[in-house]
Amino acid sequence: MNKKVLSLITGAAIITAAFTGCQNSGTSSQTQSSTANSSTESSAAQESSQASSAEESSTVALSGTLSMNGSTSMEKVIKAVNGAFTEKYGVQVDLNLTGSGTGIKEASEGKCDIGNSSRALTDEEAQTLDATVIGIDGIAIVVHPTNEIADITIEDLAKIYAGEITNWKDLGGADKAIVVIGREDGSGTRDGFESIVMGDKTPQYAQELESTGSVISTVGNTDGAIGYASLANVDETVKALNVEGVAATEETVKSGEYKIQRPFICATLKDSDNELVKAYLDFILSPEGQELVVAQGAVSVN
Amino acid sequence: MEKASEYAATPAVKPKAASSIRSRRSGLTGIAERAMKYLFTLCGVTAVACVLMITIYMIISGAPAIGKIGILDFLFGDTWYAKNEQFGILPMILTSIFGTLGAILIGVPVGLFTAIFLAELAPKALKNIVKPAVELLAGIPSVIYGLLGAMLIKPLMYDLEEMIFANDPTHKFTGGANLASAIIVLAIMILPTIINISENAISAVPNEYREASYGLGSTKIQTIFKVVIPAAKSGIASGVVLGVGRAIGEAMAIILVAGNSANMPSLFSSVKFLTTGVVAEFAYSSGLHREALFGIGLVLFVFIMIINLVLNGILKSGKKKEAKAKK
Numbered sequence: 001m002n003k004k005v006l007s008l009i010t011g012a013a014i015i016t017a018a019f020t021g022c023q024n025s026g027t028s029s030q031t032q033s034s035t036a037n038s039s040t041e042s043s044a045a046q047e048s049s050q051a052s053s054a055e056e057s058s059t060v061a062l063s064g065t066l067s068m069n070g071s072t073s074m075e076k077v078i079k080a081v082n083g084a085f086t087e088k089y090g091v092q093v094d095l096n097l098t099g100s101g102t103g104i105k106e107a108s109e110g111k112c113d114i115g116n117s118s119r120a121l122t123d124e125e126a127q128t129l130d131a132t133v134i135g136i137d138g139i140a141i142v143v144h145p146t147n148e149i150a151d152i153t154i155e156d157l158a159k160i161y162a163g164e165i166t167n168w169k170d171l172g173g174a175d176k177a178i179v180v181i182g183r184e185d186g187s188g189t190r191d192g193f194e195s196i197v198m199g200d201k202t203p204q205y206a207q208e209l210e211s212t213g214s215v216i217s218t219v220g221n222t223d224g225a226i227g228y229a230s231l232a233n234v235d236e237t238v239k240a241l242n243v244e245g246v247a248a249t250e251e252t253v254k255s256g257e258y259k260i261q262r263p264f265i266c267a268t269l270k271d272s273d274n275e276l277v278k279a280y281l282d283f284i285l286s287p288e289g290q291e292l293v294v295a296q297g298a299v300s301v302n
Numbered sequence: 303m304e305k306a307s308e309y310a311a312t313p314a315v316k317p318k319a320a321s322s323i324r325s326r327r328s329g330l331t332g333i334a335e336r337a338m339k340y341l342f343t344l345c346g347v348t349a350v351a352c353v354l355m356i357t358i359y360m361i362i363s364g365a366p367a368i369g370k371i372g373i374l375d376f377l378f379g380d381t382w383y384a385k386n387e388q389f390g391i392l393p394m395i396l397t398s399i400f401g402t403l404g405a406i407l408i409g410v411p412v413g414l415f416t417a418i419f420l421a422e423l424a425p426k427a428l429k430n431i432v433k434p435a436v437e438l439l440a441g442i443p444s445v446i447y448g449l450l451g452a453m454l455i456k457p458l459m460y461d462l463e464e465m466i467f468a469n470d471p472t473h474k475f476t477g478g479a480n481l482a483s484a485i486i487v488l489a490i491m492i493l494p495t496i497i498n499i500s501e502n503a504i505s506a507v508p509n510e511y512r513e514a515s516y517g518l519g520s521t522k523i524q525t526i527f528k529v530v531i532p533a534a535k536s537g538i539a540s541g542v543v544l545g546v547g548r549a550i551g552e553a554m555a556i557i558l559v560a561g562n563s564a565n566m567p568s569l570f571s572s573v574k575f576l577t578t579g580v581v582a583e584f585a586y587s588s589g590l591h592r593e594a595l596f597g598i599g600l601v602l603f604v605f606i607m608i609i610n611l612v613l614n615g616i617l618k619s620g621k622k623k624e625a626k627a628k629k
Contacts, residue, residue: 072585099585101592124589166471177464179477184562185384186587194385202383206476206572208562210582222460222477 066276069096070103070116071188073212073230074264076296077135078116081284084292088283091276100188104129107267113277115267118188118230128270134284135264135298138231138253139193142216142238144223149173151242154259157197160226163204168224180206181218181227192262193228228260232297254299264298357603364600367593376597382564382574384583384591391598393564397573398605401481401556402549405488409549410542412489413496414531417538420497421504422526433501440494448555451487456559459483463570474571479561482569487555492545499544503537504530536621543613550606553577576602 068078075097082093096103100117107115108128121131141152149171159165160178169175182205183190189212194203209215212233219227220237227238231248234240240248243260252258266284268277283289290300368376371389379390416436420429460478467473507530515525531538553575561572562582574582580595580602587595 101588102585104588163474177475179475184582186583186591205563206474206561207479224475225477
């Protein structure tokens with residue numbers, strides 16, 4: 001009896017020790033090796049998936065799909081042109097709207113065929129990409145519909161955005177504090193606005209919003225607000241101000257009388273021999289394509 | 303002899319279990335057993351690998367920008383203006399700290415008292431309504447909190463702002479998008495986390511504690527504050543920790559109400575959190591600006607790591623003290 005019990009105990013002890021021991025050594029060595037493995041494996045997988053997607057996009061493009069990514073401000077214009085392009089040539093166009101920066105980046109990395117940008121390319125970006133200006137956009141200065149002000153000078157606008165003028169009464173309006181609304185750092189619209197209006201002044205925003213639509217809706221809801229947005233996106237919920245006595249319309253943007261304007265750009269790889277890209281750019285610059293651009297509120301380059 | 307059998311009484315269970323394991327470990331079941339073991343190990347390893355990969359990726363993509371900008375200029379610079387390549391994130395760091403603190407200051411008392419109400423005071427019928435409501439609150443996507451904040455809190459805050467600063471020409475009007483709005487949204491967001499965990503902790507306090515307290519002549523409220531809450535302390539603390547985690551990592555809800563202008567934090571100024579800084583600007587950024595956003599990500603990452611470590615440390619030392627007190 002005693003012996004039996006003792007042997008059972010020792011047996012159990014040996015088994016548990018062996019079990020835990022094996023588990024410990026097993027897991028610790030496994031953890032190390034498999035972590036190393038899985039990280040290298042996954043990075044390899046990532047690379048290969050990237051490579052294959054790049055291959056795919058180029059091969060698929062030849063068989064009839066064009067991929068583009070970029071500016072949200074260009075959405076209306078690009079969508080109208082894409083619809084007509086697909087109808088005319090039977091080529092499918094995949095459009096992503098993630099912003100000018102992403103569009104340019106993906107175009108330069110070959111992840112998409114065309115990168116749409118609502119700002120001029122930087123010198124760095126222009127080393128790998130060709131920029132085709134496909135239209136011009138006026139940047140409208142919008143205020144709440146009840147605002148009495150109808151006209152503003154660029155100088156006053158700069159003062160408002162720099163925080164030097166803080167009340168509408170200083171411009172002959174009602175006694176109401178100005179709420180300065182703009183876009184986030186890096187936005188094409190913001191870059192366009194600031195490079196034209198601000199000069200050396202540093203802007204002091206009350207709200208930095210991350211889309212054209214939020215600027216319009218926030219200005220429409222806030223009675224002391226001022227904001228800027230693509231001319232094409234301005235609707236009846238806000239009031240567009242005349243700048244230096246010139247109303248923001250397609251005619252005044254095209255003639256250059258309206259000062260606050262920026263280019264719409266299709267960025268493509270410099271050494272690209274993609275037939276579809278060429279066909280698309282030819283189409284968008286043709287009278288037919290430019291008509292569509294104009295119909296969406298932007299201004300023709302011709 | 304008798305002594306020995308007594309001595310063996312408890313461990314005698316083990317050999318039986320062990321022998322049954324041994325008998326099970328043969329043939330197909332043995333293979334299944336081993337396969338499951340590896341599967342579990344693999345799953346465990348995946349989590350570790352993810353943390354490692356994220357850490358390495360954040361350091362690789364965030365560190366160069368911090369190096370280029372200069373770590374002191376980056377962490378302690380007070381101007382964020384990408385156009386002039388000024389990338390100082392001190393306002394964002396302070397905003398994240400004060401925003402979270404503010405949310406905790408409002409959220410913890412309200413959450414704790416709701417938990418006490420649910421666990422100790424609420425009539426059953428009322429509890430059956432309030433508890434599911436709180437649980438539902440936890441499942442609402444953060445962007446919905448943000449939308450409601452933008453639609454309801456922002457206009458009210460604008461009115462309040464116009465009232466308070468009516469005769470103050472130096473105040474920069476924000477239209478209601480400011481730190482105070484963000485704190486309110488964050489406080490509501492962390493409520494369900496704090497309530498659920500605190501309520502569980504309070505309910506888990508053994509009834510003997512309460513009975514003993516009543517037996518000594520305490521009232522209900524005295525019992526709650528002097529006996530129940532101290533006994534549930536570590537559970538409540540972990541609720542607060544999770545709340546802090548949720549508040550500091552939140553982006554989508556507050557991007558709609560914070561104004562997103564990188565100013566030094568004050569209740570009625572437009573502010574930018576570390577999280578919203580990355581989310582708002584990532585789409586259009588390029589070059590050093592984009593790298594700097596990764597730098598912010600790295601700072602946020604380190605930030606959350608430190609907070610987790612410190613709070614876990616506090617929790618552990620609290621538990622150790624409790625264990626000692628029990629001994």
